Amino acid sequence: MDAAEFRRRGKEMVDYVADYLENIEQRPVYPDLEPGYLRSLIPNEAPAEPETYEEIMKDVERVIMPGITHWHSPYFYAYFPAASSYPAMLADMLCTAIGCIGFSWAASPACTELETVMMDWLGKMLQLPEHFIAGTHGHGGGVIQGTASEATLMSLLAARCKAVRRVQASNSELPEAEIFSKLVAYTSEQAHSSVERAALIGGVMMRKVPTDNSYAVGGDMLKKMVEEDKAAGLIPFYFCATLGTTPSCENMWMHIDAAYAGSAFICPEFRPLLNGVEYADSFNFNPHKWLLVNFDCSAMWVKKRADIIGAFKFEPLYLKHENQESGRHWQIPLGRRFRSLKLWFVFRMYGLSGLQAHIRKQVGLAKEFESLVRADKRFEICAEVIMGLVCFRLKGSNELNQDLLKRITNGREIHLVPCQLSSRFVLRFAICARTTESRHIQQAWHHITQLTFELLQDSGKKASCCRCKMS
Amino acid sequence: MDAAEFRRRGKEMVDYVADYLENIEQRPVYPDLEPGYLRSLIPNEAPAEPETYEEIMKDVERVIMPGITHWHSPYFYAYFPAASSYPAMLADMLCTAIGCIGFSWAASPACTELETVMMDWLGKMLQLPEHFIAGTHGHGGGVIQGTASEATLMSLLAARCKAVRRVQASNSELPEAEIFSKLVAYTSEQAHSSVERAALIGGVMMRKVPTDNSYAVGGDMLKKMVEEDKAAGLIPFYFCATLGTTPSCENMWMHIDAAYAGSAFICPEFRPLLNGVEYADSFNFNPHKWLLVNFDCSAMWVKKRADIIGAFKFEPLYLKHENQESGRHWQIPLGRRFRSLKLWFVFRMYGLSGLQAHIRKQVGLAKEFESLVRADKRFEICAEVIMGLVCFRLKGSNELNQDLLKRITNGREIHLVPCQLSSRFVLRFAICARTTESRHIQQAWHHITQLTFELLQDSGKKASCCRCKMS
Numbered sequence: 001m002d003a004a005e006f007r008r009r010g011k012e013m014v015d016y017v018a019d020y021l022e023n024i025e026q027r028p029v030y031p032d033l034e035p036g037y038l039r040s041l042i043p044n045e046a047p048a049e050p051e052t053y054e055e056i057m058k059d060v061e062r063v064i065m066p067g068i069t070h071w072h073s074p075y076f077y078a079y080f081p082a083a084s085s086y087p088a089m090l091a092d093m094l095c096t097a098i099g100c101i102g103f104s105w106a107a108s109p110a111c112t113e114l115e116t117v118m119m120d121w122l123g124k125m126l127q128l129p130e131h132f133i134a135g136t137h138g139h140g141g142g143v144i145q146g147t148a149s150e151a152t153l154m155s156l157l158a159a160r161c162k163a164v165r166r167v168q169a170s171n172s173e174l175p176e177a178e179i180f181s182k183l184v185a186y187t188s189e190q191a192h193s194s195v196e197r198a199a200l201i202g203g204v205m206m207r208k209v210p211t212d213n214s215y216a217v218g219g220d221m222l223k224k225m226v227e228e229d230k231a232a233g234l235i236p237f238y239f240c241a242t243l244g245t246t247p248s249c250e251n252m253w254m255h256i257d258a259a260y261a262g263s264a265f266i267c268p269e270f271r272p273l274l275n276g277v278e279y280a281d282s283f284n285f286n287p288h289k290w291l292l293v294n295f296d297c298s299a300m301w302v303k304k305r306a307d308i309i310g311a312f313k314f315e316p317l318y319l320k321h322e323n324q325e326s327g328r329h330w331q332i333p334l335g336r337r338f339r340s341l342k343l344w345f346v347f348r349m350y351g352l353s354g355l356q357a358h359i360r361k362q363v364g365l366a367k368e369f370e371s372l373v374r375a376d377k378r379f380e381i382c383a384e385v386i387m388g389l390v391c392f393r394l395k396g397s398n399e400l401n402q403d404l405l406k407r408i409t410n411g412r413e414i415h416l417v418p419c420q421l422s423s424r425f426v427l428r429f430a431i432c433a434r435t436t437e438s439r440h441i442q443q444a445w446h447h448i449t450q451l452t453f454e455l456l457q458d459s460g461k462k463a464s465c466c467r468c469k470m471s
Numbered sequence: 472m473d474a475a476e477f478r479r480r481g482k483e484m485v486d487y488v489a490d491y492l493e494n495i496e497q498r499p500v501y502p503d504l505e506p507g508y509l510r511s512l513i514p515n516e517a518p519a520e521p522e523t524y525e526e527i528m529k530d531v532e533r534v535i536m537p538g539i540t541h542w543h544s545p546y547f548y549a550y551f552p553a554a555s556s557y558p559a560m561l562a563d564m565l566c567t568a569i570g571c572i573g574f575s576w577a578a579s580p581a582c583t584e585l586e587t588v589m590m591d592w593l594g595k596m597l598q599l600p601e602h603f604i605a606g607t608h609g610h611g612g613g614v615i616q617g618t619a620s621e622a623t624l625m626s627l628l629a630a631r632c633k634a635v636r637r638v639q640a641s642n643s644e645l646p647e648a649e650i651f652s653k654l655v656a657y658t659s660e661q662a663h664s665s666v667e668r669a670a671l672i673g674g675v676m677m678r679k680v681p682t683d684n685s686y687a688v689g690g691d692m693l694k695k696m697v698e699e700d701k702a703a704g705l706i707p708f709y710f711c712a713t714l715g716t717t718p719s720c721e722n723m724w725m726h727i728d729a730a731y732a733g734s735a736f737i738c739p740e741f742r743p744l745l746n747g748v749e750y751a752d753s754f755n756f757n758p759h760k761w762l763l764v765n766f767d768c769s770a771m772w773v774k775k776r777a778d779i780i781g782a783f784k785f786e787p788l789y790l791k792h793e794n795q796e797s798g799r800h801w802q803i804p805l806g807r808r809f810r811s812l813k814l815w816f817v818f819r820m821y822g823l824s825g826l827q828a829h830i831r832k833q834v835g836l837a838k839e840f841e842s843l844v845r846a847d848k849r850f851e852i853c854a855e856v857i858m859g860l861v862c863f864r865l866k867g868s869n870e871l872n873q874d875l876l877k878r879i880t881n882g883r884e885i886h887l888v889p890c891q892l893s894s895r896f897v898l899r900f901a902i903c904a905r906t907t908e909s910r911h912i913q914q915a916w917h918h919i920t921q922l923t924f925e926l927l928q929d930s931g932k933k934a935s936c937c938r939c940k941m942s
Contacts, residue, residue, distance in 0.1 A: 117509060296806065351520040
């Protein structure tokens, strides 16, 4: 394919993408097929000779689209939002075309520098403490990671390195392996599975701190565990916090993971939830979730750049450069895409006001759904609705709620997934797509109550049938 | 920006991208600016209100383009190739629009399944042993990682987990931390820095195996080190091999990293270099380097899927699904893009024959450059030219060659970087851009000899000047 054909096909693809997103409501949000559906639809081997572009695009509709869970459908309420906007898509096209691998300043100065400045812009939008802003003379700064899992892992590794150095400073004889065996990390029992995974990768113990009635970690509980572990000869070194936790221990690295909620802190009314971030050593959230920047773009800041860079210092000659201090070896992969272009395009095309409006609209939709649930006495709300997520369930058994979810999933009109809160099976209703409107929420609720009606009728029948047999 | 504006701007962007790539030769391949250039060119904060698209695109030329090292310029011979092709770019546009986060089968069946089948296609193109192909009943299979660094890390972690289980099976009392402290991994002293990094992250020892005259690890040397370590009570568990190494030790996980060279194995004439892969537990190479699939797309196969999945088993309820066995938790990040679309588009638009032609053409260009170097008695070739990389230097001191590279870099007509081979400073000339032709190679060599002439004249002057003073 030469440039001339790319001009033609690229413009067709732009229209295909716009058509897809404009008409996404007409596709079933969740696919109706069994695992393994795809293999029989395509050949077993790559073709020896080129095929035409038309054949491929025909197969996109025949093979791919029937197997897509449409994350950008306004009937998608599962997992969490995956951000998407037209400015981010345009930036991504440019990123792909430039196609630089930004592993050092010299490999692509613009890629390295725009990232630093965009992370400062974003940090200021969140009113992060000054020490997180790279500015021109700061010790901290931001970096774009692929996912929150990577950010958590990087913070844990930096903390591990710092702890080993601290212990060895006062006891230079102690072998690293012995220190490792005593290191303890902590996180909330409600934390994401990726936090446990980071500890597993790093080869250190991870303790789960029990949460209170509002599913938050209390400082006292953490303090008690830390004291016990210290008394047992262990070395507490890392705490991955949920929002609002107050740190209570010295010499521990505190990482705050606000993967989803972080975006909301650009609104002054939500910013108080981030208070305490000034005590954190690192902070992370995902613009690719709720800030209209397409996946992947996870924003991470550290108080001291040296802590995270120092954890991995390797300088083979082919990466050396007189300006290597400006290199960005702050992540697991060496190579990286020019992701800050997406931030730049989105920030400028929306402006802070446009981004705030997006957050507020989606929180409003969640509140609207909450009201609908609260008005129906058969249901209960299971956790305070603060942002775009509503956790709710039918009053009654877990089985009843599992049955309801099964009917929702099989109905394929809307899509949502469950979670577990205090051993109760709970339905999660997350406001996801950028194009979700009030009418979709109303329709979703109507659909859920309809299925509930059928469910209760069916269980009524079963119950009376049982009585009948027993009599 | 609504869909209508996206249709317009998207088509403009397609033209911008085509223009950029068609006229890339007219831009200096390496930027002429100092670190920190960008910050003063843009505001300190994100705008409060939206800006226009025209303003942003004007800034792409004003702010971004002057700071780009143009990886796709035919005058770019630095680092390694970053793959780029129009079909891959079109696939990437589709991937961004679908915008699914493929962390489980249910989250996007097509994303999960196309990846499995594309990795089978690719495995067959490389004639990988049957046990690496997922097929319909195999125990192995492929996964797309972001980078080779991630693939190396995943293989080391899987090996670590397997080693701990093996040791604990015969000695269930031994604490994990003690086993960790005895684990030893091995790699070539010529291996990429990411291999050392993987060991550092995993908290295990890494030994570097000295290489022979052709910079390869000999099986005997490895065997000797392993025996010594065993005798000292350590537990050898992992070897990250360079190509062509024959494994000599039981119970060790062998990972083969062929990040760049791997693509060439689709050509029968290069495939013998991969012999021995049948002994490997995992194998990895980067289609995003040399197989026309834009970054990021690193292809990894494992002999036993269970080894790598088993190393991280976490199943929170919100990720559970009846078909979870088809989920793909084979990597560090949980979320992942629909990257297999790029493979599908590229394989079909080029066909195997087109991809082979690309590899052969670039190898031919490297041979052409090699001949030019060999014909000039002032220069020497420093390593056998097998694929697209020519390592060469001026006969003489390291300082002389450093001076030559400095002149090349400052000249900005072509761009290349150095490496170190047996403590000699060597220039690397890598065939990178898809559009590099014979005339670019000829021109590059002409430029290098021109600078060499000036360099030798200048040092001649300096030398005679010294003599003059001394007499």
